[in-house]
Amino acid sequence: MTSPNHNEDPRLADLLEVIFKFAAGDLTARGTLSDDESALDGVMAGINILGEELEANVAGNKQAQEASLESENRLRTVLESVQAGIVIIDPEAHRIVDVNSFAVRMIGAPKESIIGAVCHKFICPAEWDQCPVTNLHQTVDNSERVLLTATGERRDIIKTVTAIQLGGRSHLLESFIDVTERKRTEEALRANEESYRQLFESSRDALMTLAPPSWRFTSANQATLELFGAASTAAFTELGPWKVSPERQPDGRSSDEKAQEMIATAMREGKNFFEWEHQRLDGSPFPADVLLTRMDVGGEVFLQATVRDITERKRAEQALSESEALLRTIFDSVQDGILLAEVQSQKFIMVNDSICRMLGYSRDELLELGVEDIHPEKDVGNVVLQMARLAKNEISLAPNLPVKRKDGTVFHADINGTTIQVKGISFLVGVFRDITERQRAEQAEELASRDGLTNLYNHRRFYSFLKDEIIRTQRFNRPVSLLMLDIDHFKRVNDTYGHQAGDAIIKGLSDLQVQQARTVDRVCRYGGEEFMVILPETDATMAMQIAERLRATVERQPFDIGGGMMVRITVSIGVATYPQQANALEEFVKAADLALYAAKEGGRNRVTRYEAAMAGKD
Structure with missing residues (x-):
């Protein structure tokens, strides 16, 4: 490129830099529509100045004509390199007299079929009868319009129109960029935001958002207000997690300190699920499941908290725990020995204290054994047969079976049995009653009889x-x-x-x-x-x-x-x-x-x- 004419408009150097950045794609970064509009403004300003320079050079001498040719070449270079569709229109006939390659690609038709066509065939087809640009001194800045491609596809564009002088005549220069995908993305985003808002508001779980750096609540749904007893969203969003928690958590830690730790974990790992002791605004505490989820939306980072009151579940768990403790106490306090064995493997999975004392094993030792290990070897066949009959509920009592202690001594027991099903697995519950004393009594009774x-x-x-x-x-x-x-x-x-x-x-x-x-x-x-x-x-x-x-x-x-x-x-x-x-x-x-x-x-x-x-x- 030759050195610029010393008579160039002093704005040209700066604007050329803007134009060539746009041409290189630097100003088409993915952003909002306003970003594209600003870039388009810069392009148009530069083109206008080039047009003015070209027009000014037309009337001069040979040197001026050479400068004019140079300006025209520079204008053509810009038109072809810029990342926007550009057409030059005869304002009287509304016909396209020139078009750059970018516009050709956007329209999807050969350049020769575009030049000479009525501009509304492709650009703003709805305005064919009533074109709003009738005054050559009127400009249109960053107007949202429609481009109709050669295949009939409608594309959303942002268009800028300005008047330029070419060859001693006024022309309209229209520059436009395709924003179809961006608009679709924005519409989808708006739809998603609306769906999220509807789900947020209608959720039966308490949902709220927290934002850094204060980590106070920034929004809350109706379920949140009802759960915590807040009068309004405005009142609730003045608070932070530690304000709706007791001073200390059940583990003794400060709620403030622990809340910051839970937040940090969620930010680092993307989510954090935990149990938390919350407190309503009237001071009444309640246990809750809390899920903190990191959200990255529009360059902003925040947390969504899902809080579910688990008071009833905790009560049920407490009742179950107390019931299990009671059953365990009963299980271990009965005089009869009790074994729970898996039917297929015949391995013991639960034993009570009485059977441990009866057999002379510790609980851990007995849980390593199975049915065959606690009966004399010569009697195992009959014992296994009787256990199978108990498991099939063919009998409920296997009387007078020999049982072997850890030290090898043998005693006899009556074994009551029944089967239970747990998650599809069959277990045999065996209740052992040592009949040694009864046998002695019977023997004594027999002798006396x-x-x-x-x-x-x-x-x-x-x-x-x-x-x-x-x-x-x-x-x-x-x-x-x-x-x-x-x-x-x-x-x-x-x-x-x-x-x-x-x-x-x-x-x-x-x-x-x-x-x-x-x-x-x-x-x-x-x-x-x-x-x-x-x-x-x-x-x-x-x-x-x-x-x-x-x-x-x-x-x-x-x-x-x-x-x-x-x-x-x-x-x-x-x-x-x-x-x-x-x-x-x-x-x-x-x-x-x-x-x-x-x-x-x-x-x-x-x-x-x-x-x-x-x-x-x-």
Whole structure:
């Protein structure tokens, strides 16, 4: 480029700098529409001065004509390099006489089809009939208009119109820039802001914003005012977070200090979720969940706070905690041992203190074990089978299972079990009751109920059995019969062979009766050489058959009394049936006794059934 003419307008140097910055894109930074308007103003001012310079140089001498050519070239250079569409219009015909390359690209048509066209074909098509620019001295600055491209697409533009002199005639120079995308962005932003505002105001959660550096509240929705008891947004926005909090938080820290820390975390990490003790304006405290979210909008940074009152949740948590503590106390204080095992793995996941004491393990040790670890190896198969039946609810009690302590000793327990479902996983709750003491008591009871010589149930246990059978008979309306048996001439045996021989015969006869008895029958030693046999669900006819078979067997059976000697004996048996022949337990026994007496009176070695006539012979 040649040196500028010394007669140039002194404004030209500065304006050329503006023009070429615009041409280089320096003034098209992404900003508001006003930024584009300012840049466009600079371009137009520079072009106008170049136009004036060009016009002034036209009338001079050869040197002036050369300067004019130089000015024209400079104008063309600017028109082609500037980042804006420029058209030069004949104001009388409203036709385009020149256009720069940027405008060609914006319109999307060949340059030759643009030049000569009516300007309103492309620029401001709605103004074809009534163009507002009719005065060549009238300018239009930064007016929002529409550009119609060759494909029919409507684009938003900002247009500036000014009059220039070219070739001795006045022309209109229109410069415009495309702001379609920017307007769309701004409209979307406004729509988003409106949507945000609507969501902000309608949210059931308390929403508020805080801005640096004071971090006071700058806005609040209606839910916030209701939550904190504020009369208005204006009143609330005079406060900061520490003003709606007690002096100290539950951890003892200052609310002011801790609030600043929470804010700093949110600014650094983008968000911060935490529990906070808030305080209403009337001084009443309440717990809250707080979410601080960093917001970057339009170059401004602030925080949005979402506050949710969790008073009810805290109460529920407290109630649950107290309930769990109570259940844990009960769980650990019951005397029975309790285990919770996962059904599939059979591993323990919860144990109480009683089972720990019962097995001799610490809680942590026991939680490392499973079902198979607390039972003798030889019994594991049966135990696993019983646990499976409990898990399937086929049974509710697995009785008398062997359980192995940590030291290897074994005790027996009744195990009650049930299954529960937690989040789709099956668990077996096992309740262990150590039956060691019960077994000892039962053994002691058994010993007390047995005859020392014969090991048959004794006189006392006989009456217990008979009472139970009478109750069962009354409930199910089924008969029960009673055999009362006595050894014939037993005194003679004792006198002849001695008491040891008599004991041997009593023992041998006891064993024989047990062998002959059915599974449900009860054989008892009533006293001396007398025996009682309880026959459940047996009528008089069947009882007579059983008694006769027993009598005959005894008669055939020799009894070893020691020293290689064998002795034969006979027995007499009385038979009675309830309820046909008695209405009460005592009457029932008495009837059998009378029948036995009748058998002996009748010659011994026989079976006699009770008859009502026998009662008169008592």
